[in-house]
Amino acid sequence: MPQTSPKPNSSNTLTPWGLSLPFFNNLGIRQKISSGYMIVLGVAVGGVLTGFVVNTVLTNNSNKQFKINHNQAHFLINLDTNIFDLKDQQKKLVNNINNPDKILIIISQIRSEIFQLQLALNNWQEVPSTTDPKIQPDYQRLQEILQDYSSAIAVYTEEINRIFPATETGNNSPENLQIIQQSLNNFNNSPRRH
Numbered sequence: 312m313p314q315t316s317p318k319p320n321s322s323n324t325l326t327p328w329g330l331s332l333p334f335f336n337n338l339g340i341r342q343k344i345s346s347g348y349m350i351v352l353g354v355a356v357g358g359v360l361t362g363f364v365v366n367t368v369l370t371n372n373s374n375k376q377f378k379i380n381h382n383q384a385h386f387l388i389n390l391d392t393n394i395f396d397l398k399d400q401q402k403k404l405v406n407n408i409n410n411p412d413k414i415l416i417i418i419s420q421i422r423s424e425i426f427q428l429q430l431a432l433n434n435w436q437e438v439p440s441t442t443d444p445k446i447q448p449d450y451q452r453l454q455e456i457l458q459d460y461s462s463a464i465a466v467y468t469e470e471i472n473r474i475f476p477a478t479e480t481g482n483n484s485p486e487n488l489q490i491i492q493q494s495l496n497n498f499n500n501s502p503r504r505h
Contacts, residue, residue: 383435383453390431390460397424405495408488418475425468432461470498 335343400421407413435457474494 386431386435390428393424393428393431397421397428400424401495401498405492408492408495421471425464425471428460428464432457432464474498 335346338346400417404414404417404421407417474491
C-alpha cells in the first residue's frame with residue numbers, strides 16, 4: 312500500500328509571513344491563483360488611486376501658490392509701469408510749462424497715476440503671503456520695499472500738491488512760469504528712494 316503523507320492541519324498552516332489563512336487551504340489551485348491575481352490587482356488599483364489623490368492634493372496646493380505668485384508678479388509689473396508713466400508725465404509737465412491747457416491735462420494724469428499707485432499698494436495687502444519657508448524672507452523684504460514705496464508716494468504727493476496750485480492758478484506771467492519751472496526741475500532732479 313502506498314504511503315500517503317498526512318494532510319497538514321489547516322489550523323497550523325502558516326504563510327511565509329506568519330499569517331494563518333485557514334480558508335485558503337480549502338480552495339482549489341485555480342481559485343488560489345485567481346485570488347492571488349485579485350490581490351495583486353487590488354494593490355495596484357489602490358496604489359494608483361492613492362497616487363491620483365496625492366497628485367490632486369499637491370497640484371491643488373501648487374496651483375494656489377502659483378496663482379498667488381502670478382498675482383504678485385502682475386502687481387509688480389503694474390507698479391513698475393505706473394512709476395514709469397508717472398515719471399513720463401512729470402517730464403511732460405516741465406516741457407509744457409508754457410501751455411496752460413496741456414498742463415491741466417498732465418496734472419490730471421499725474422494725479423490719476425498717483426491714485427493708481429496708491430490703489431495698487433493697498434491691493435497688495437489683500438494678496439496672501441506664501442507659506443513656503445524658503446521664500447518667506449523674500450516676501451518679508453518685499454513688504455519692506457512696498458512700505459518704502461508707500462512712504463515715497465506720500466512724500467511725492469505732498470511735494471506735487473505743493474507745486475500744482477501754482478500751475479493751476481492760470482497765472483501765466485513769465486516770473487511765475489519761471490518759478491514753477493524751477494520748482495519742477497528741482498523736484499525732477501531731487502534724489503528719491505525707489
